[in-house]
Amino acid sequence: MNNRASDRSILTIRDVVKTYQMGETYVHALRGVSLDIRSNEYVAIMGPSGSGKSTLMNIIGCLDVPTSGTYSLDGQMVAEKSESELAEIRNRMIGFVFQTFNLIPRADIFHNVELPLIYGGVPRQERRRRTERAIEQVGLADRMKHRPNELSGGQRQRVAIARALVFNPSIVLADEPTGNLDSKTGDEIMRMFDELHSSGQTIILVTHEDHVAQHALRTIRLRDGQIESDVRNGDVQAA
Amino acid sequence: MKILIDIVESLKIAWSAIIANKARGVLTTLGIIIGIVAVTTTMTAFNGMQAAFRQGAAAIGADVIYVSRMPWIVMNDFFLFRNRPNLDLAEAQALERAFERRAIVNPSMHNRQDLRFQARTLEGVDIIGTTEKMPSTSDRMPAIGRFIMEFDVRYKKNIVIIGSEIAADLFGEIDPLNKEINIGRYRYRVAGVMEVQGGQTFGGPNFDRQVFIPISTFVKNFGGRRNSDVDIAVKAPTIAGIEDLEYEVIGEMRKIRKLRPSEPDNFSINKLDSLLGAFNSVVGAVLGIGLLVTSISLFVGGIGVMNIMFVSVTERTREIGIRKAIGAKPRSILMQFLFESAAICLIGGLIGITIAAGLSVAINASGLIPASISPGIAVTSIVVAIVVGVFSGLVPAWKGAKLDPIEALRYE
Ligand SMILES: Nc1ncnc2c1ncn2[C@@H]1O[C@H](COP(=O)(O)OP(=O)(O)OP(=O)(O)O)[C@@H](O)[C@H]1O
């Protein structure tokens, strides 16, 4: 089942360069990255600090655009999109999970998870149905009316996962999703990603930890803004 | 549908943001509150003055010309008028003859006297000597009893028709009809009570505190030389005829007084129009001051709200980043903050209207002008508050809407 949909490339990155200008100096965060990711892949991106992992994730997630090179997501060229169209793509196709959870503190869990549907213009009834289902899926049905600060770190990250999933995104992007969690809670979160993957979800995550990366089926290593290696985890074990 | 969902979400955000910052919000809305009080009070005063003017106008009559010694409004050339001869009853009768069957001509004289009923005395009451024609020139009728009749005038009857406030003050619960009262040293029988005219306006005469007696009786009882100044009301058959009537009246009066062409008029023609100018300048001053206070305080209030909104946007930079990451468009963020600043100003506006409502009750009680906040004024004030809110939120909201999502997410 895992390989059934994988003929189709969901995202294609060609020669992507990202350069930040800081006064007189230029920081080359990405220096020519090319990459294809197919539907239902489970990818870990690794690399030393400052190697460009987050920059790459931001470009994949349409939060940022490359300085040069092309990026097409589901057949659409991202470079040509307006700010508002990018927001729509993030809303419909991308589900973000952040290291620091990034929930809205004043809103309760239900509202936090409902938010992408609100920005997507989904009618109230359907919003409620989908939100409840997403929250049940991460096992927090009894916490819907709680605020984020009343939950543990692991629970918060589960809320973030529910929010990422609520609008059925094409890709779930997770930048160090276990970075702020103890190893036991981190394992729980990773098991959740495994389940998502086996139900057909495309997942890209950034991590520093090998045992987290082990969950993925493909590992891409970055160094100094370039791809150092790109291997299927089976191959690593085979080698 | 989509925009509606966006609006509902913006309202929710605005509400929770305001709840979270109660004290600060109220403080910044102070300028807005004062501004809305000013605009509401100005409009209320304006309406009140117009209503008062209309009330007075009804009693004066738009189709009536008054011939008097002095103009109603004497600006600065008082000495020009001081040596004019009084209008006397003979002249009034001459004018009446000249306009027979063409216009109603009604003379009246007035004076101040003490009124007494049993042990109760009212001092310095406006006594008006007039004829049975007064109701047709001034739209004022007795509510109970009758008005002066022709034979009262002919036979110099000692009857009196009293204003509604006089009736209340002098008689209280007692039925005034056919009771004997004293006007000065003379006894009169109460024949009627006038209907309520609606209080004092602009420090002008209080029509409800006047009493009416036949003009012939007036001359007999109070008609010394000092008191013999007559006002003559001439009612045009149609309101359109008032211009022509005015020239005719001037012509007839000059004939009666045998003025040579080179001599100026030694009497004045008064009508509603001559009050209009004075009214407009008072109203203009009130409106001007009101608008000045309003715009200054709304401006100051708007700056305050703008500052608060800048703080609000900065405080919620990270939240903006989150919302953008999960699909909020710049438009949604813009709307979120515009709703917040509009809501802050709306709350200020509602407080302002409440205060203004209290003020208008006080103004009403003072009797200066009849003032009450109309629904139209309340709605206008609310709209003004919201517009100020939207304008003061514009720049901060724009700043929030344009934030780079990555920078915003990294903010702490
Ligand atoms: N907005 C920015 N302005 C300037 N330089 C930036 C900006 N964002 C990232 N960089 C630089 O780009 C490079 C790559 O940063 P990035 O955040 O992608 O690294 P990373 O691999 O995610 O590191 P970490 O593991 O520490 O999260 C770094 O040198 C960083 O300093």
Ligand SMILES: [Mg+2]
């Ligand atoms: Mg990073």
